[in-house]
Amino acid sequence: MWTIAKLSVQEMIRKKVFLVTMILTGIFLFVYGLGLHIAFKDGGDNLIVKTVIFTQLLSAGLYMASFIVAFLVLFTAVGSISTELENGTLQTIVVKPIKRWEIIVGKYLGMGMVIAVYSIFFFLVIIALNRQISLPALNLIRSLGIFCLQGLVFLSLVLLGSTVFTTLNNGIIMVILYGIGMIGGIVEQVGNLIGKEALINLGIVTSLVVPFDSLYRKMLYTLFSASDLGQLNLFTQQGPFGVGSQPSVWMMVYVLIYGSLALYGAARIFTRKDI
Amino acid sequence: MVIETYNLTKQYNGKGGCKEICLSIKERQIFGLLGPNGAGKSTLVKTLVGLLYPTSGQGWIFGYPLGSIEAKKKIGYLPENFRYYEWLTGYDLLYYHGCLAGMDKDVIKKRIPFVFELVGLEGKEREKVKTYSKGMQQRIGIGCALLADPDLLFLDEPTSALDPIGRKEVRDIILRLKDQGKTIFLNSHLLNEVEMICDEVAIINKGSILVKGTLEQLLAENIKVLLRIDNLNPTILEFLQTVDKNLKKNGNKVILTIGRREQLPWLAKEIIQLGGLLSELRPSGGSLEDLFINMVRESGDLNVDHC
Numbered sequence: 145m146w147t148i149a150k151l152s153v154q155e156m157i158r159k160k161v162f163l164v165t166m167i168l169t170g171i172f173l174f175v176y177g178l179g180l181h182i183a184f185k186d187g188g189d190n191l192i193v194k195t196v197i198f199t200q201l202l203s204a205g206l207y208m209a210s211f212i213v214a215f216l217v218l219f220t221a222v223g224s225i226s227t228e229l230e231n232g233t234l235q236t237i238v239v240k241p242i243k244r245w246e247i248i249v250g251k252y253l254g255m256g257m258v259i260a261v262y263s264i265f266f267f268l269v270i271i272a273l274n275r276q277i278s279l280p281a282l283n284l285i286r287s288l289g290i291f292c293l294q295g296l297v298f299l300s301l302v303l304l305g306s307t308v309f310t311t312l313n314n315g316i317i318m319v320i321l322y323g324i325g326m327i328g329g330i331v332e333q334v335g336n337l338i339g340k341e342a343l344i345n346l347g348i349v350t351s352l353v354v355p356f357d358s359l360y361r362k363m364l365y366t367l368f369s370a371s372d373l374g375q376l377n378l379f380t381q382q383g384p385f386g387v388g389s390q391p392s393v394w395m396m397v398y399v400l401i402y403g404s405l406a407l408y409g410a411a412r413i414f415t416r417k418d419i
Numbered sequence: 420m421v422i423e424t425y426n427l428t429k430q431y432n433g434k435g436g437c438k439e440i441c442l443s444i445k446e447r448q449i450f451g452l453l454g455p456n457g458a459g460k461s462t463l464v465k466t467l468v469g470l471l472y473p474t475s476g477q478g479w480i481f482g483y484p485l486g487s488i489e490a491k492k493k494i495g496y497l498p499e500n501f502r503y504y505e506w507l508t509g510y511d512l513l514y515y516h517g518c519l520a521g522m523d524k525d526v527i528k529k530r531i532p533f534v535f536e537l538v539g540l541e542g543k544e545r546e547k548v549k550t551y552s553k554g555m556q557q558r559i560g561i562g563c564a565l566l567a568d569p570d571l572l573f574l575d576e577p578t579s580a581l582d583p584i585g586r587k588e589v590r591d592i593i594l595r596l597k598d599q600g601k602t603i604f605l606n607s608h609l610l611n612e613v614e615m616i617c618d619e620v621a622i623i624n625k626g627s628i629l630v631k632g633t634l635e636q637l638l639a640e641n642i643k644v645l646l647r648i649d650n651l652n653p654t655i656l657e658f659l660q661t662v663d664k665n666l667k668k669n670g671n672k673v674i675l676t677i678g679r680r681e682q683l684p685w686l687a688k689e690i691i692q693l694g695g696l697l698s699e700l701r702p703s704g705g706s707l708e709d710l711f712i713n714m715v716r717e718s719g720d721l722n723v724d725h726c
């Protein structure tokens with residue numbers, strides 16, 4: 145299992161898409177940092193306006209970061225099983241005296257480790273760029289955890305897809321699912337804003353199917369939730385990246401079960417598969 | 420028995436694959452599974468190594484059920500369309516396979532140079548697999564298969580993609596492995612290759628095994644005989660038809676198949692006793708090729724081997 149994890153780390157890092165993602169991440173962070181710098185300099189003296197602007201910019205940064213992490217997950221995991229089935233590299237692995245689930249879990253651990261490190265790095269840089277907003281350390285750690293969870297749960301879903309579909313189909317399906325999750329989140333925000341129950345319910349249903357947007361909002365809420373930021377809290381509720389309603393603890397429990405079930409399903413399907 | 424199967428069947432949605440395979444293969448020999456393309460050779464091997472799940476029937480390797488960890492510990496496998504992580508060096512590839520086989524790190528490090536020597540790739544350890552030639556890739560594939568020193572090796576068409584020299588090299592490796600006491604299960608559609616190195620052979624076509632036995636047995640059986648009888652008359656023909664009812668007659672020439680080489684003198688004696696002027700009796704060499712082509716051409720349900 146650890147051998148497979150180690151090899152998937154190596155494989156992931158040597159892929160071109162990884163390098164490209166790193167470079168683009170760099171460019172994104174540079175532009176984002178520059179934007180923040182300019183906004184800070186010319187933001188005027190009104191503290192409240194400034195606070196509003198900064199919470200919005202921080203939320204937007206984390207939103208983009210979640211999105212980029214998801215793309216890295218998609219591109220690294222989309223063919224992790226299906227491509228190797230198609231080109232036959234799995235044949236010599238599966239005949240080794242290991243359980244088939246170890247191959248799935250090994251790959252998950254390997255890719256998950258890289259995704260987690262990348263998520264932590266990305267999150268911390270964005271927070272550092274926004275150092276004008278001082279946030280309690282506990283909040284940071286908690287929301288960092290949830291931020292990592294976004295990529296890790298998506299990873300288990302993409303891995304599951306890779307044991308079922310061809311690489312191309314899996315890619316299409318995962319992009320659509322992720323898109324539905326994003327739209328669902330926005331629909332729910334709008335529903336909250338204009339008080340339409342139906343929209344909120346629609347959002348809740350989509351977030352059960354693809355819970356990544358709830359994770360994002362939980363992460364943001366956790367970040368701003370301390371009592372001494374009461375005022376800040378109010379501002380974070382607004383805008384497209386804001387959190388109007390906080391996903392409950394049960395949503396977190398649900399997401400954990402969701403990710404575990406996806407991984408379990410992948411292992412089970414792979415165990416019964418003809419290779 | 421190294422391999423035993425009982426009515427082992429693997430079909431793809433009720434079609435293709437292999438049907439009701441019954442084999443028992445003894446250790447320390449080279450077993451050749453011979454058949455044309457699409458006969459079901461790869462399907463059978465993949466089922467034996469646990470890549471495919473049988474649709475029905477059973478099989479055991481060293482007494483362990485197919486696909487079990489214990490069975491997998493005993494086997495090495497070279498797939499037909501093998502692909503490895505080409506971005507690894509030859510050394511790293513073997514090292515990685517050793518880890519997956521659960522070998523001790525020190526054991527792997529000791530064993531790798533030995534394997535490189537065995538497959539004739541010394542000096543290529545640090546080069547990437549993708550820079551290897553086809554023949555070298557085939558040999559590193561065999562290296563991966565035998566790194567963990569398995570007692571049983573499955574090689575699926577190990578020479579099909581190679582030139583004559585590459586084929587010879589791979590054959591020599593296989594013979595060396597046999598000398599080391601390994602059992603080798605060789606899939607091939609190359610007759611002469613099987614004829615050259617195999618001890619036991621089974622011929623498979625359309626998913627079913629048609630004949631099996633040691634090479635000597637098979638070659639001694641099913642001999643085609645060409646007879647020229649100058650005064651071929653109905654009496655003689657009638658007699659010959661009792662020997663082989665599917666004989667072919669062309670003028671005063673008759674081609675028939677007999678079961679054993681020992682029947683030849685008897686056949687000549689009988690013809691002469693019937694007053695036949697036997698001017699030619701030519702057994703066709705008892706080659707595997709004849710047997711193979713006869714078997715595959717005539718493969719109706721009658722010929723199929725059952726348990």
Ligand SMILES: Nc1ncnc2c1ncn2[C@@H]1O[C@H](COP(=O)(O)OP(=O)(O)O)[C@@H](O)[C@H]1O
Binds near residue numbers: 463
């Ligand atoms: N994955 C598959 N799905 C459907 N049919 C298959 C599959 N693999 C092989 N077959 C069919 O099973 C038969 C045997 O194939 P195979 O075992 O590859 O033969 P061989 O190795 O002797 O050339 C062929 O008719 C082939 O078309």
Ligand SMILES: [Mg+2]
Binds near residue numbers: 462576
């Ligand atoms: Mg084949």
